[in-house]
Every structure is written in C-alpha cells, then in structure tokens.
Amino acid sequence: MRSLKQWEAIALAAVVGCSRAPSGTLPAVPSSPAAANEVRSNGDAYVIRFTPTPDPIPLGQLFSLDVSVLDARTVPLPGKDVTLAVDARMPEHQHGMNVEPRVTPRGDGRFTVTGMEFHMAGRWEITFDVTRAGLTERAQVEKVLE
Numbered sequence: 001m002r003s004l005k006q007w008e009a010i011a012l013a014a015v016v017g018c019s020r021a022p023s024g025t026l027p028a029v030p031s032s033p034a035a036a037n038e039v040r041s042n043g044d045a046y047v048i049r050f051t052p053t054p055d056p057i058p059l060g061q062l063f064s065l066d067v068s069v070l071d072a073r074t075v076p077l078p079g080k081d082v083t084l085a086v087d088a089r090m091p092e093h094q095h096g097m098n099v100e101p102r103v104t105p106r107g108d109g110r111f112t113v114t115g116m117e118f119h120m121a122g123r124w125e126i127t128f129d130v131t132r133a134g135l136t137e138r139a140q141v142e143k144v145l146e
C-alpha cells in the first residue's frame, strides 16, 4: 500500500506533466501583429508570409507583395522547385482585379509579386497557389479596404 507522501509525489508529477507542452506537435503560428499577413495553405503543407508595398494596401493604386513560402514548420523551402501563382477577387461582387499580377521567383520559396491593384473598397480575397512536385495547394487570405 502506498503512503500519503507517495500519492502526493504522483499527483505532483501529474500536474507537472500536464503543464508541459506536448512534444511532437507543430509550432503554433505566432499571434503577433505580423500574423495578419501570414496564412496556412488549405492542406496545411505551407505557411505563406507576405508583406505589401505600400503597407497597408492602398485603394486604387498599384502595389506589390513580397511572399515567402515556408513549410508547415515555417522552415524556408530550399531550391527552386516551388512555383507560386497569385490572384485576388471580391467574392461578393464576383469579379477579380483589372490587372494581371506578375510573379518573379527569388529562390528558396521567395517571390515578388508586382502589378496588383484593388480598384474597389470592400472585401478582397487574395489566393496563393503553391505548386511543388506537380501538386498545387491553395492558401487564401482576406483583406478589407475602406
């Protein structure tokens, strides 16, 4: 039969065990202000980070995006086997942009997207289509312009 002291030790071990973060799980996407410009792809294979220039995205003016495609653990993707297509739409209005953006690869999963323009105020949805080894996965993020 166990003594009271032993039960206390077991209970304490259980509490300590619970307070520890579970191992083997993916790191959480940080909830910093920058997280607003970070999105996971729908199949959870990629994390997309993007920075607009100008920032915030202006209304009725050309802007560009610096985009980094990272793996699910937010590690940069080495090599040149990743391609990216970017588009934007206003879902409520069922139209896209009046311009066609150009994507320039910078290597290691980084891209510069030029020639974007949101010509109307309201809700826009930017889509990032990441293709690697013949498989395409989409990430989308919302931007509301006033």
Ligand SMILES: [Cu+2]
Residues within 6 Å of the ligand: 090, 093, 095, 120, 122
């Ligand atoms: Cu519209």
